[in-house]
Amino acid sequence: GAVVSQHPSWVICKSGTSVKIECRSLDFQATTMFWYRQFPKQSLMLMATSNEGSKATYEQGVEKDKFLINHASLTLSTLTVTSAHPEDSSFYICSARELKGRVEFFGPGTRLTVL
Amino acid sequence: GQNIDQPTEMTATEGAIVQINCTYQTSGFNGLFWYQQHAGEAPTFLSYNVLDGLEEKGRFSSFLSRSKGYSYLLLKELQMKDSASYLCAVLDSNYQLIWGAGTKLIIKP
Numbered sequence: 118g119a120v121v122s123q124h125p126s127w128v129i130c131k132s133g134t135s136v137k138i139e140c141r142s143l144d145f146q147a148t149t150m151f152w153y154r155q156f157p158k159q160s161l162m163l164m165a166t167s168n169e170g171s172k173a174t175y176e177q178g179v180e181k182d183k184f185l186i187n188h189a190s191l192t193l194s195t196l197t198v199t200s201a202h203p204e205d206s207s208f209y210i211c212s213a214r215e216l217k218g219r220v221e222f223f224g225p226g227t228r229l230t231v232l
Numbered sequence: 233g234q235n236i237d238q239p240t241e242m243t244a245t246e247g248a249i250v251q252i253n254c255t256y257q258t259s260g261f262n263g264l265f266w267y268q269q270h271a272g273e274a275p276t277f278l279s280y281n282v283l284d285g286l287e288e289k290g291r292f293s294s295f296l297s298r299s300k301g302y303s304y305l306l307l308k309e310l311q312m313k314d315s316a317s318y319l320c321a322v323l324d325s326n327y328q329l330i331w332g333a334g335t336k337l338i339i340k341p
Contacts, residue, residue, distance in 0.1 A: 210274045226274040
């Protein structure tokens with residue numbers, strides 16, 4: 118199957134700082150990328166959908182000014198958590214889908230801890 | 233509204249067979265997916281069904297009946313490493329993936 122990477126795998130930061138997470142499709146062109154968040158023992162929660170070259174579409178309740186998404190190329194999307202707070206601590210997972218593809222392939226996830 | 237139902241938790245014995253059911257009601261249908269998610273890890277793709285019938289892939293098989301809005305994932309010759317959550321998801325008419333809450337499968341020796 119297709120490979121999606123995420124960097125970093127885990128990050129610890131101080132409250133008030135910003136954190137950038139990268140998601141890359143390694144062997145295919147991802148016209149659509151998705152960002153999810155998952156709290157312990159809870160379901161995946163879709164945060165936003167991004168299409169290459171256009172603005173991301175955010176799910177209800179997700180602050181677009183806090184979670185900045187950039188999908189500048191067909192192989193890279195970034196999620197920046199701005200002014201992170203302890204309640205933003207979570208497991209952030211990206212997924213990617215190629216043009217005309219239907220399967221979402223997931224990155225390994227990034228565990229964010231905000232102190 | 234859109235809805236996907238699957239059992240919260242199931243327990244099975246190593247070496248046995250287990251069937252995890254999923255029923256769905258969505259606005260449109262462009263396929264049904266099963267993903268496996270081990271604790272603390274991201275989901276991994278298992279199967280995709282868009283036509284009725286059974287798709288077999290090694291120890292795992294997935295079945296779909298579109299008229300009944302029903303699918304199941306069948307796991308044979310269970311191994312301890314199969315202990316994980318199994319997520320059912322449907323691609324709706326907007327090509328958005330609608331997720332079930334997942335079934336936690338516990339394998340006992």
